[in-house]
Amino acid sequence: MFYDCIVVGAGPAGSTAAKILSQCGYKVLIIDSKAFPRVKLCGGCVSAKIIDYIPNIGDLSEKIAFKAILSYKKSACLSIESTEPFAYFVDRKVFDNYLLESAVKSGCKFENEKLIALSYDDTMIEVYTSKNHYKSKYLIGADGANSTVRKILHIKPKFTIKTLQGKSNTLIDYINVDIGFGKINYYWSFPQNQACGIASPKKNINKLFYKYYKTDDVFDVKGYFIPIAFSKNNLGKSNILLVGDAACLADPFSLEGIYNAIYSAHLAAASILSFPKNPYEAYVCLASKILEGNKYSYYISQIVAKFPYFVFSKLSKGNESVLADYLKGAKSSKDLFWLLLKNLYKKTIK
Numbered sequence: 001m002f003y004d005c006i007v008v009g010a011g012p013a014g015s016t017a018a019k020i021l022s023q024c025g026y027k028v029l030i031i032d033s034k035a036f037p038r039v040k041l042c043g044g045c046v047s048a049k050i051i052d053y054i055p056n057i058g059d060l061s062e063k064i065a066f067k068a069i070l071s072y073k074k075s076a077c078l079s080i081e082s083t084e085p086f087a088y089f090v091d092r093k094v095f096d097n098y099l100l101e102s103a104v105k106s107g108c109k110f111e112n113e114k115l116i117a118l119s120y121d122d123t124m125i126e127v128y129t130s131k132n133h134y135k136s137k138y139l140i141g142a143d144g145a146n147s148t149v150r151k152i153l154h155i156k157p158k159f160t161i162k163t164l165q166g167k168s169n170t171l172i173d174y175i176n177v178d179i180g181f182g183k184i185n186y187y188w189s190f191p192q193n194q195a196c197g198i199a200s201p202k203k204n205i206n207k208l209f210y211k212y213y214k215t216d217d218v219f220d221v222k223g224y225f226i227p228i229a230f231s232k233n234n235l236g237k238s239n240i241l242l243v244g245d246a247a248c249l250a251d252p253f254s255l256e257g258i259y260n261a262i263y264s265a266h267l268a269a270a271s272i273l274s275f276p277k278n279p280y281e282a283y284v285c286l287a288s289k290i291l292e293g294n295k296y297s298y299y300i301s302q303i304v305a306k307f308p309y310f311v312f313s314k315l316s317k318g319n320e321s322v323l324a325d326y327l328k329g330a331k332s333s334k335d336l337f338w339l340l341l342k343n344l345y346k347k348t349i350k
């Protein structure tokens, strides 16, 4: 069967791209190896800037955070509050199913099939799934962190961040991020679903997790990984575009991946619609803002890992509003990076 575009993966990235292309009259097939609604290991925290793409995010959220606490080794704390939301918390099972249903309502076809293999040239893509064989003009790889499409294209992440997430008996009604233990991204505790976790490029995060959380306080602990890259080579090839985690586009410091998944899906769909002869080149141009932002986030993660106390103390003193804007997404990682660098420079020349 022939489609204008086949989307592999029905997470936030895939469903968003499928919806836009179907709305514009493309014949679209979206496949996912899992039956929906499906569970996805995730904190479900989406920064407030998502409202640009999902105006009804408030209705889809289980919780909305107006308060965040940045802490250092659990003790020193900086509390930031706002009358506007910092972030929305979604249940991924419900949220992803809503996005897929919206895509199907727009006219695309959904099949519960697993991508097995691809063959492609500049004019045609052949897609082999667990059940069928399809052909299409374009393909969007939205199949997440362990993307089969990315592997078939021989594209690799720059590195991976390991994560462990569990549930805590200690309930909170704010976001808590602790950067005090060095060489990690951070520990997090969220108001939704009792979620707590750790993210780090280090291998043995089990030990680090239980160094911070009390064994008798946490349960249901599971691990996964987040691939990171900020190169145009990770965005695909020719008529095959990678989006979201398949393109390794989660923010390397905050590890927020849902926003860039949805944002990159908009850019990939726009590239196919506006530049049908060479969507990859167009997508590389459009996505350069994401790649640049992620580079700065990577630099921040390096500074945090090396100088956690310095970062904590600098952000604590008079920079609450910058931090609040960063959490909401109103200030970029580039803004935060330069703020930290300016302070680092001042400290060095003193």
Ligand SMILES: Cc1cc2nc3c(=O)[nH]c(=O)nc-3n(C[C@H](O)[C@H](O)[C@H](O)COP(=O)(O)OP(=O)(O)OC[C@H]3O[C@@H](n4cnc5c(N)ncnc54)[C@H](O)[C@@H]3O)c2cc1C
Pocket (backbone or CB within 6 Å): 008, 009, 010, 011, 012, 013, 014, 031, 032, 033, 034, 038, 040, 041, 042, 043, 044, 045, 046, 113, 114, 115, 116, 142, 143, 144, 145, 146, 147, 148, 163, 164, 165, 197, 224, 225, 226, 243, 244, 245, 246, 250, 255, 256, 257, 258, 259, 261
């Ligand atoms: C522990 C943890 C906590 C996180 N917390 C947050 C958070 O609080 N906020 C945030 O923004 N981000 C968070 N993230 C990152 C976030 O989950 C991802 O960035 C986001 O899900 C990416 O969306 P996506 O659509 O690209 O991929 P996914 O949501 O992973 O969707 C990919 C889909 O592809 C399907 N698939 C995979 N392989 C195939 C195949 N071969 N054939 C067909 N289908 C296939 C999968 O079944 C899946 O449904 C977290 C990640 C982890 C691991």
